[in-house]
Amino acid sequence: MDQTTDWPSSLARRLLAGAAASRNELLAVVDAPRRQLGALLAATRRVREAHFGRDVRLQVLVNARSGQCGQDCGYCAQRKTERGVERPDVVRYPLLDAAALARGAVTARELGADRYCIVTSGRQLPRRAFERLLDSLQHVREASDIPLCLSIGELDDERASAVRQSGARWINHNLNTSARYYPSLCSTHTQADRVATLRAAGRQRLSRCSGVIIGVGETNADLVDVALSLRELDVDAIPVNFYCSIPHTPLAGRTPRLTLERCLKALCLFRLANPTKQIRLSAGRERHLGDAQPLALGAVDSLFAGGYLSVGGENYESTCRMVRAAGYRVV
Ligand code: SF4
Structure with a gap:
């Protein structure tokens, strides 16, 4: 990539055509020197x-079942601990009942949200919790009438089909990082397991949301690789989370400091790799x-808007104010 030309503008023109x-073009986005950040942001905005x-x-989103996880994802507050001890600062509760889920959906709709993520x-x-949840969805x-997205772990074809029949149209299952780096984050399942769920959901014609976490020690090449994996999977939405360290x-304490510049370049990367897909600002946006x-x-x-699973966040109203003040329209 010729760093002397306005290559972000040329790239945007190519994508718009x-x-x-x-x-290589995507690597240039994450490798771009600071002096090119303005041109990169302008080109990304055009796309x-x-x-x-x-x-x-x-x-x-609603955290419909908290804690009790036997997986060991290194960034997650709900992971199992080495001695199987529950973290005292993580609230643990079983699956919320239908009435609680329905109240959350009504509130989300009243606020003007576009989707309610369980x-x-x-x-x-x-299995019994899965069946209970799908029964609850009728009540919800x-x-x-707010569209529902389920983020309920792994799905095979049978479960994906049951989700489709329940009336939910979206599933979320995050890839998080590249296949190469995934074992550094988790040893109890693989990224291939996650891809299998996304493929099963695709076969059942569910819309698929699959996100990433920036700042967990990944390289620039890892970021590009996960952006390309999501493009190859043809997912419909990509939430971009910024890692928030959890004691x-x-x-x-083992990850490099996440800079504003890296966060912005990562957002440009996911937009330019997947121009027509929903790119979603997610956990850590307020902090980083x-x-x-x-x-x-x-x-x-x-x-x-309104917080995440184990990390608080900006409330719905102030998020709307920020969006409008920036010249955008909440729809
Ligand atoms: S990210 Fe999900 S699967 Fe991994 S530890 Fe947290 S709750 Fe468990």
């Missing part, structure tokens, strides 16, 4: 606005982007 960014205008959609801890919901759908988890969130809106078209 229907081309796909190459691996974003060509496909989404100045629209922003907001999603609300998230459960663990690699896979136990009677209470509110007493294996990654705490702060007052620069309006700049990030030039790359993303959607945000989670």
Whole structure:
């Protein structure tokens, strides 16, 4: 990549003409020197606005089952501990009942959210909990017409089909990082397991949301590789999380400081690798982007509002204010 030319602008023109960014072009995005960040953000904004205008959609999530996870994802507060001891600061509760889920859906709709995401801890919901959740969805759908997304761990074809029949149209299952780096984050399952769930959901014509975490010690090449994996899987939405260190988890204190520049370049990368897909600003946006969130809106078209699973976040109303003040429209 010729660093003396306005290559971000040329790249945007190529993408707007229907081309796909190459691996080298995407590497240039994450490797870009600071002096090119402005040009990169401007080019990314052109691509974003060509496909989404100045629209922003907001999603609300509910932690529907907390703790009790036997997996060892190194960034997660809900992971098992080495001695199987429950972390005192993680609230542990079983699957929320239908009434609680329905109340959350009604509130999310009243706020104006575009989607209600029901998230459960663990690699896979136990069968009885899975069936109970799908039964509850009927109640949720009677209470509110808000579109539902389920993030309920691994799905095979049978479960994906049952989700489809329940009326939920979206599933979330994050790839998190590249296949190469995945074993550094987790030893109890593989990224191939995660890909299998996304493929099963695709076969059942569910829309697929699959996100990443930035700042867990990955290289620039890892970021590009996961962006390309998500493009190859043709997922519909990509939440981008920024790692927030959680005390007493294996990654705490072992990751390089996540800079604003890296966060912004990562957002540009996911937009330019997947121009027409929903790119979602997710956990850690408040901590790592702060007052620069309006700049990030030039790359993303959607945000989670009102907090995350084990990390608090900006509430819905102030998120809307920030979006409008930046010249975007909440739809
Ligand atoms: S990310 Fe999910 S599977 Fe991994 S430890 Fe946390 S709750 Fe368990």
